[in-house]
Amino acid sequence: MLAMNGAIYDIPPKDCAAEGILWLIDDGGYRPGDRLPPERELCERIGVSRTALRSAIAVLVSRGVLESRQGSGTYLRPAKPxxxxxxxxxxxxxxxxxxxxxxxxxxxxxxxxxxxxxxxxxxxxxxxxxxxxxxxxxxxxxxxxxxxxxxxxxxxxxxxxxxxxxxxxxxxxxxxxxxxxxxxxxxxxxxxxxxxxxxxxxxxxxxxxxxxxxxxxxxxxxxxxxxxxxxxxxxxxxxxxxxxxxxxxxxxxxxxxxx
CATH class of the missing domain: 3.40.1410.10 (Chorismate lyase-like)
Incomplete structure (x- = not known):
């Protein structure tokens, strides 16, 4: 939930999941090229559904933060200038x-x-x-x-x-x-x-x-x-x-x- 000017708004699940992934990357000291934990573990640690997690990963892939490799997993990409x-x-x-x-x-x-x-x-x-x-x-x-x-x-x-x-x-x-x-x-x-x-x-x-x-x-x-x-x-x-x-x-x- 996000409160603004007395009103309360629901934060979309994919946005919560994306913020959770970014927090996990920062808190866990991940470096470019590191593989993130499997989906099940990510869902448990962040507290989101698998659907929200996959939507968040797609967003972060489009932003160049993450890279999905078929059959291998999700990896942290190098930072962009x-x-x-x-x-x-x-x-x-x-x-x-x-x-x-x-x-x-x-x-x-x-x-x-x-x-x-x-x-x-x-x-x-x-x-x-x-x-x-x-x-x-x-x-x-x-x-x-x-x-x-x-x-x-x-x-x-x-x-x-x-x-x-x-x-x-x-x-x-x-x-x-x-x-x-x-x-x-x-x-x-x-x-x-x-x-x-x-x-x-x-x-x-x-x-x-x-x-x-x-x-x-x-x-x-x-x-x-x-x-x-x-x-x-x-x-x-x-x-x-x-x-x-x-x-x-x-x-x-x-x-x-x-x-």
Whole structure:
């Protein structure tokens, strides 16, 4: 039962079962790849029916928390990286917070001329030189996104000399150029992978994906980086820090893991 404003609501059995499974995982110290107890034992320990348990497992499988293996049982899947809207930490830090190892593969790094969209996003003149970097980003050895990033090369001379397979772009901008990222803006839509994207990600052409447009700025609202990314929906989770007007807030790793 859940009480709100004096009224009492019944919590659906599958939701009770799902919360029970998550509690059991946390309380039992289960790690990615561990097998959960058999259904009968889970029902007894959580106090739910087998029907509710199976519905809850299906929900958690769809969320990428669990994996059902035919004839073997139910297993805890590795955590997914969490992209928190408004926050501007790097891909690598997000992946490490999920307990996974980040890696990148550069597709190309080149100088391009700012078109009208990029000029507006980065507050430069149309035709100005920009550093454009495209990478396949992986978590735990599995590709999760293709990112195409643009930065004002005039403001950050020498940026094109770094090896971005070995160094994160945000890390370089912070450590080498003293950039303090404070504001972040994102827009998410649905798309399907074209042939080139599918080949880079190792999936079938036409597979559903998320398309993300983002921009990161300093405390005084000076834009630093604009990015376009296609992301595999099974490789990410998304959340909001609840801040107003794109303000980045500190988000603890424990909270990221709990989502």
């Amino acid at each position: 969490v992209n928190v809207f408004q926050n501007t930490y790097s891909f690598s830090s997000v992946v490490r917070a999920a307990g996974l190892v980040p890696s990148s593969r550069t597709i190309y790094a080149k100088t391009v001329s700012a078109d009208s969209v990029a000029a507006r996003e980065l507050a430069v003149e149309e035709g100005s030189p920009l550093f454009e970097l495209q990478r396949v980003r992986s978590a735990g050895g599995e590709p999760v996104s293709i990112e195409t990033t643009r930065v004002d090369i005039v403001r950050f001379p020498g940026l094109d000399a770094f090896d971005f397979d070995a160094h994160g772009l945000f890390d370089v901008l912070r450590e080498e150029y003293g950039v303090d990222f404070v504001h972040g803006f994102e827009r998410i839509s649905i798309t399907r992978l074209n042939g080139r994207e599918a080949e880079l990600m190792g999936v079938e052409e036409g597979a559903p994906a998320l398309f993300q447009r983002s921009r990161s700025s300093t405390a005084d609202r000076v834009p630093v980086e604009s990015c376009r990314a296609v992301l595999l929906p099974g490789g990410y989770r998304f959340a909001s820090n609840g801040a107003y007007d794109g303000l980045a807030l500190h988000v603890g790793e424990d909270w990221l893991r709990s989502l």
